[in-house]
Amino acid sequence: MAFRGPKVWLWRWRRNPLKRRADSVEAWVLLAAWAVTVLAGVLAGLTTARTVEQGMARERVEWRPVVALLTERAPGTTDSRARTPSSEQVWAKVRWSARDGSPHTGQARVRPGSGVGTPVTVWTDPQGRLVTQPVSPSEAHTRATLVGGLAGVCAACVPFVAGRALRNRLESRRIDQWGYEWARFGPLWGGRTTG
Numbered sequence: 094m095a096f097r098g099p100k101v102w103l104w105r106w107r108r109n110p111l112k113r114r115a116d117s118v119e120a121w122v123l124l125a126a127w128a129v130t131v132l133a134g135v136l137a138g139l140t141t142a143r144t145v146e147q148g149m150a151r152e153r154v155e156w157r158p159v160v161a162l163l164t165e166r167a168p169g170t171t172d173s174r175a176r177t178p179s180s181e182q183v184w185a186k187v188r189w190s191a192r193d194g195s196p197h198t199g200q201a202r203v204r205p206g207s208g209v210g211t212p213v214t215v216w217t218d219p220q221g222r223l224v225t226q227p228v229s230p231s232e233a234h235t236r237a238t239l240v241g242g243l244a245g246v247c248a249a250c251v252p253f254v255a256g257r258a259l260r261n262r263l264e265s266r267r268i269d270q271w272g273y274e275w276a277r278f279g280p281l282w283g284g285r286t287t288g
Contacts (some may be wrong), residue, residue, distance in 0.1 A: 122256065126253065136248075137247070138274070142242075149233035163186070165185060166209055169183050184283070
């Protein structure tokens with residue numbers, strides 16, 4: 094079993110007579126790549142999460158429920174013996190008035206077999222267009238966290254991959270230099286060994 098000495102912290106930056114300039118450059122490239130990776134990931138993740146959460150909060154403030162009326166009979170049947178579960182809904186044409194009083198029409202989910210004039214609650218934006226019901230604050234926080242985390246990971250991949258590519262290039266160059274030096278000095282060491 095080989096003896097290993099104590100772990101040396103920051104060994105890449107310590108003085109060493111055998112250390113080459115390429116080793117120092119690689120050490121600083123590695124440090125910079127990790128720093129930029131962490132910084133880019135955290136900043137992108139936090140910024141994206143905050144933006145998404147603010148957008149959903151704005152939707153909760155601006156979007157309003159409106160009572161719309163069916164303009165045609167909804168497809169399907171209201172028969173309780175039908176195979177369609179009561180929770181299932183179908184698309185039907187509805188009309189409603191926006192805040193400014195202008196009439197609008199669109200498609201909304203309703204119970205199967207609902208008759209003409211049946212009231213249905215729909216959600217609209219400030220322009221009177223149909224939108225989905227806004228999410229709750231806890232759902233908004235969860236979505237913002239997930240989207241922010243994904244954006245942070247994607248943003249962190251760019252400097253990480255660039256750092257790895259640069260490090261691989263430096264390592265390839267170092268190996269080429271070793272090969273050149275070996276070809277230069279190897280023949281000087283060649284000789285016979287007597288046994």
